[in-house]
Amino acid sequence: MDFLLKQNLLLIVRAMYFCVEEHWAELGRKYLITPAQQHVLFLLYTSSEKSLSPSQLSEYGCWHISTVTRLIKPLESKALIEVLPDKRPKYKVVKLTESGTNMIERLIMAVNEMPFFPFDINPLSENEIGQFLQSAERILEANRSKEFSNWISRVKTGSY
16 A cells, blocks of 8 residues: 555544543543443443453554553442353453443433534435445454454444
């Protein structure tokens, strides 16, 4: 790939990420929860059992496992999640509590009411947005695990 294409791709993706992060942080200030903590709740909410292992949170959230450990402590102290022993010895499972479910549902409703979340996409048609998402999924398929791709496929259809 040409260097200028790589450069422009990096600049665009990084700028888009910060646009998303800015709106996510704004939402978080209203609910006293960081963007990363919101994402943990969303990941748990979209899982079939409303629970995931720390390693699954790491995979789906695109974090190092140590980051997951750091993220779940404040959520647990706010009673939004609970960390329970798994059936397997020495393993844990992170489970969404009723308070956590209420919080993520309030956040989802708030996002639905925000016209520019994750950012202003009004300049694009639905077809262009669909093309963008397809291209982004292909990039992720090449760079993330099959498990991650399967999770994206399930979530994008609302199957949770």
